[in-house]
Amino acid sequence: MTTDQLTKSRPDVIYLRPTRGLAALNLRDLWVYRELVLFFTWRDILVRYKQTVLGAAWAVIQPVIQMVVFTFIFSRAAGLSSEGVPYPIFNYTALLPWGLFSKALNDAGRSLVTNRNMITKIYFPRLTIPVSSVLAGLLDFGIAFLVYIVIILYYTFSPGSTYTFTFTPALLTLPLFLILALIATLGVSLWLSAMNVIYRDVGHILPFLTQIWFFVTPIVYSSSEVSNKWLVLYALNPLTGVVEGFRWSLLGIHSLPWQLIVVSAGVAVLLLVTGLVYFRNMERTFADEI
């Protein structure tokens, strides 16, 4: 209310002029429009499962079916190791952050073009669009996580199971890895969404980019299968660090692969910062190019 009255009595002056050189990041206006971020997130969530028969059940069905299929192919048929944990749990632990990442990549990558009519008509910080696309994925993540708990309980209490859930302090670090996942996701999304405005090729690249990314991330296999000399290169994929972090935190297996996570986190932050700079610089011409 107070800011409202303030603007009424002494309106802010805005200067519009061509920007030269690198645009300022100006994250303040994202803060001013924080309600809009929430509204867009809310809209994306509301709309996602409208006019579907199964509704939000899709958020459960997708990862569970993936898990079942991968278990058959990679564990039974290909015989990949799962570091002593039942393969479904091993796999599902990685599918949690991967689902968040791949879904956001596809939604956010296309988000600006999908909202084209707004961008050419009304001013608001364009960052709100990909940011809220990514945030909307958190709901699916939450639902998938509930399913995870069910799976854990099932394996812990079913007779003859070799797996028992044990609480470790590592579990408390999970939010940190979720934040790392969001940083990586947002960084990649900012790059792709801004590029998609000018080069619609991005829309065609997205499906197989996701597919390739899936296989260079230790989801169906363990990163211990990767030869040591490639490990640094392998860690450049920020999702590697995220997935290893999730496994370490949730499953309590092996020790934390420090170097790997530090490299991945560094790359994730670098992606986010460069993504922001790139987005801000492209943003000036969005309305003209889209």
Added chain:
Amino acid sequence: MNDIAIRVEKLGKRYRIGTAPERYKTLRDAIVTGVSAPIKRLRNAASARRRSSESSTIWALRDISFEVPRGKVLGIVGRNGAGKSTLLKILSRVTEPTEGTAEIHGRVGSLLEVGTGFHPELTGRENIYLNGAILGMKRLEIERKFEEIVAFSEVEQFIDTPVKRYSSGMYLRLAFAVAAHLEHEILVVDEVLAVGDAEFQRKCMGKMSDVAQAGRTVLFVSHNMSAVLRLTEETLVLDKGHLVYRASTPQAVDYYMASGFTGTGERIWTADEIPAEAAPFTPCAIRLRDTKGQVVDTLRSTEPITVEVEYRLVQAITGLRVGIYLLTMRGEYVFTSFDLDDPQQFEQLGVRQAGLYISRCTIPANTLNEGRYVLAVNASAFRVKRYFWDDHALAFTVDATGAPGKQWPEPRMGPLRPSLDWEIVRL
């Protein structure tokens, strides 16, 4: 200088042309070129981004300077492509100027197109919140005004129905209602009053004058001269991206309506006057012929007037109709007519093949009163797409020599001067 709301100095906006329409070719074209020369395209795309040769760019706006004091309602008029929308887009921060500066004192609310950001799957209630937030309202602000917005839109009963089930009238009413309740210091309004039925338009006009009287600054763009005359005190006339005239509204409207016509009875559209969205429709010319078939600017009220619209279709168009609107110099509509008005012709001409066409009609003798009139041209497929629209295509003069009642040298009221069969009966 605290009482200035907007100050614009040497504002200019340059658009690149040529690259944008290329993207919207058909899939088949894309595949053909994509397969034949993807590397070349990639190289071209990269180099096109770096150089900005003058030949492939167009100044949509150039060297515009003006000031608007706070609380003023300023009209902006101009033909299609004069730069009105570009100016509003710059002032509402949708796009950046290429040169010059604009100084905005206060929050700008834009009503560039009502209903932008509405999501068809969401209910009326949800859309009010979403749309309000997009337009820059705070949640508390929307909550406070919610009842008022719903009441104004007259859709109370359907407020929890997804807007995809709304009639187009309800949709527009709700959209306008949200936009009209913005509390921003500066409002930028583009042609929103052209929607809805007459009743709702009256209501919108009322709301607009309320806004104006509440001391807020309004920039009002419209093709409707009577709306501009009613709502604004002062008006800018834009032409081809330049500010050509600024005066009190009645003066500016007269200037605008009288300007830009060659007075030859013919208007030929040049390539830069045809927007890219018009494709595959290319307007060539509109002309007026008298009974001898000559192209003239002044026609007689007592003789039929032939109107010809010449155009080319690069591809076949389904459901195309080409029509004219006749307006008075004050912008009031006299009539509208389309070349497929006849139901039989409408049935037969579902698809118009590619080629050069003339759509020709005759305004019967003894129809128009003396004075000057404007013809507007519309080429559209009903509810599908408006290919081309020029609301200011051609002006002409009607001479009433020999028309009914000319024995009395007095002006007659109204745009029509029909010859009616009077009977005088003594009882």
